Amino acid sequence: MxxxxxxxxxxxxxxxxxxxxxxxxxxxxxxxxxxxxxxxxxxxxxxxxxxxxxxxxxxxxxxxxxxxxxxxxxxxxxxxxxxxxxxxxxxxxxxxxxxxxxxxxxxxxxxxxxxxxxxxxxxxxxxxxxxxxxxxxxxxxxxxxxxxxxxxxxxxxxxxxxxxxxxxxxxxxxxxxxxxxxxxxxxxxxxxxxxxxxxxxxGGADSDGDGVYDKDDACPEVAGTEEFNGCPDTDGDGIEDSKDDCPNEAGSAEMNGCPDTDGDGIADKDDKCPTVAGLASLNGCPDADGDGVTDAEDNCPNEAGPASNNGCPYADSDGDGVLDKDDLCPDKVGTVANNGCPEVTEAVQKALNDYAKTILFDTGKSTIKSQSAQVLDDIVAILKEYPNAKFTVEGHTDSVGSESLNQKLSDARALSVKDYLVQNGVDEFRLSAEGFGESKPIDTNSTREGRANNRRVEINLVKE
The missing domain is CATH 2.40.160.20 (Porin)
Known part of the structure; x- marks a missing residue:
């Protein structure tokens, strides 16, 4: 038709x-x-x-x-x-x-x-x-x-x-x-x-070509899925991109769309050790010995130790109860009160002065006689046993001669002994030198023997 x-x-x-x-x-x-x-x-x-x-x-x-x-x-x-x-x-x-x-x-x-x-x-x-x-x-x-x-x-x-x-x-x-x-x-x-x-x-417009018309599309400029009203789920993990903390990596709802490769409950993006299960307190890194130092930074991962010692326990080499890190004398048994160093006892102090009073000088001078070298070396050895102790080298004279001359001579002799000790390995900061002239006699100046006793050097512990 x-x-x-x-x-x-x-x-x-x-x-x-x-x-x-x-x-x-x-x-x-x-x-x-x-x-x-x-x-x-x-x-x-x-x-x-x-x-x-x-x-x-x-x-x-x-x-x-x-x-x-x-x-x-x-x-x-x-x-x-x-x-x-x-x-x-x-x-x-x-x-x-x-x-x-x-x-x-x-x-x-x-x-x-x-x-x-x-x-x-x-x-x-x-x-x-x-x-x-x-x-x-x-x-x-x-x-x-x-x-x-x-x-x-x-x-x-x-x-x-x-x-x-x-x-x-x-x-x-x-x-x-x-x-x-x-x-x-x-x-x-x-x-x-x-x-x-x-x-x-x-019908209607579909600007992003995702099959959801613009009038019904919550994301009309970006291609998405009907499930999310036209909004995208780029990584296909069932969480739309706007709510996904990791929109380009498939993850779980528990991790807000982010992956957790090692399953430690910390999203990979926040996990410093994403392939090894670890602790939240250590940003996802493991701590085998539980000392708060991650295994990767722990020099002793199987022994608990503080972070200040790179995760290793502190040693006490001399066994005196003071850890090496705090022990000023880590190789010598000492006391806690003296920071791990041995105490200078009265016997040690007496031995020092017994040696010191035998130091001989040229008459009227501060020059040390050569035969006193062995005595001084013995004193050096004793002082090195107490590396944190400080001492004063004191010079004394008898009353023969003027007082001013005796003062100068005692200063010079004390300084001469100090210099010898420093030159032979005693730290200078541990020593001081002072002369007292004839002001501190320990015997009478009326006899030869008494004057000989008054002409002396003493090495005394500085008590702080």
């Missing part, structure tokens, strides 16, 4: 337009399928191409039985696209069979103009304005144009449309409309076309 072919062609044209433009903007599409009725009352003398348009066009607008040509099967299809601000543009194709074409002119009462099953075909484009977008009852006005054929006769039309949608859900509803179609050629009469159909809204 030639007219059926025309309708199919129009439907393909409409659907082709839809597919070509369907994803240009983030606005829904609407497709309506249904039936149409064509009404040519009044149409003049009833002869197609010769009747005149009457002034009483709305007189029998609802006289369905006498004037409407209704094809109850699927006879119209339209597709429209919302273009913003309440406006939409649509294209429609329709098919009908005409048996009544207005009234026979001049009849009284008027007689319906019966015709012989004329085929009706129309393709129309319409711009519509919806007054109440988003409501259940959605009225609209439209204006547009098209081309209509009745059998082999066709002409362009200027159309005005009034209608409304009733939406049962977000996507499905009913559409009712009436279009006034004014023909530009005399051989096609002006007429009404009424349409009722089921409407379906669909």
């Amino acid at each position: 030639k007219n059926l072919s025309r309708l199919l062609f129009a439907m393909l044209l409409v659907l082709g337009y839809s597919n070509m433009n369907a994803q240009d903007k983030n606005n829904p599409w609407q497709i309506t399928i249904g039936a149409n009725g064509v009404d040519a009352y009044p149409s003049g003398d009833g002869v197609v191409g010769s009747a005149q348009f009457g002034e009483t066009i709305f007189d029998e607008f609802f006289n369905v039985d006498d004037h409407w040509n209704i094809l109850p099967s699927l006879s119209t299809i339209s597709v429209s696209k919302h273009i913003g601000g309440g406006f939409s543009f649509g294209v429609a194709g329709s098919l009908n069979k005409i048996e009544k074409w207005g009234d026979v002119p001049g009849s009284d009462p008027e007689v319906v103009n019966d015709v012989d099953d004329l085929s009706y075909y129309g393709v129309d484009g319409t711009i519509k304005y919806n007054f109440l977008e988003g409501t259940t009852i959605d009225p609209f006005l439209g204006v547009g144009g098209g081309y209509t054929w009745i059998d082999e006769i066709g002409a362009g039309t200027l159309n005005g449309t009034l209608g409304f949608n009733i939406w049962f859900s977000e996507n499905i509803g009913l559409t009712f409309q009436s279009s006034y179609k004014h023909a530009f050629e005399d051989y096609l009469q002006t007429h009404f076309q009424h349409t009722a159909g089921i409407s379906i809204k669909f």
Whole structure:
């Protein structure tokens, strides 16, 4: 059937337009399928191409039985696209069979103009304005144009449309409309076309191409998954990137999307030893001996020791109860009170002075006689036994000669002994030298023997 072919062609044209433009903007599409009725009352003398348009066009607008040509099967299809601000543009194709074409002119009462099953075909484009977008009852006005054929006769039309949608859900509803179609050629009469159909809204923009329309996409600029409303899960661990602390590495929900390779409960990104199970307090690193020093930094990983000694226990080499780190004499048994060094006893002090008083000087001078070298070396050996002890080298004289001369001589002799001791290995900071002249005799200066006792050197411990 030639007219059926025309309708199919129009439907393909409409659907082709839809597919070509369907994803240009983030606005829904609407497709309506249904039936149409064509009404040519009044149409003049009833002869197609010769009747005149009457002034009483709305007189029998609802006289369905006498004037409407209704094809109850699927006879119209339209597709429209919302273009913003309440406006939409649509294209429609329709098919009908005409048996009544207005009234026979001049009849009284008027007689319906019966015709012989004329085929009706129309393709129309319409711009519509919806007054109440988003409501259940959605009225609209439209204006547009098209081309209509009745059998082999066709002409362009200027159309005005009034209608409304009733939406049962977000996507499905009913559409009712009436279009006034004014023909530009005399051989096609002006007429009404009424349409009722089921409407379906669909489609929309998908800017990121993830299959979720922008209007429903929580991340419209980034491709994602339907599970997360269009937001991405880059590493595929079931946690969307916005909530994933490690969006590029698959992890667990317990770790906020981060991996925990060694299973120690510390995410790899925070774990300084991500491949070896460790402790949270040590940023995920192990501590085999539990001394608070990580195995990697512990010189003694299997023996507990303080961090100050690189994880190793402190030694007490001399066994005196003072650790080597605090022991000023780590190789000599000492006392805690003396920082691990041995105490200078009274016996040691007496031995020092027994040696010191045998030191011989040249008469009236501070020069030490060579035969005193052995005595001085014995004194050096004793002082080295007590490396943290400090001593004063004291010089004394008898009362022979002037007091000032004796003072100078005692100073010089004390300093001479000190210099010898320093030169032979005793730390200088441990020694001081002082002369007392004749002021501190230990015997009488009236006898040779007493004066000899008074001429002496003493080495005494400095008590702090």
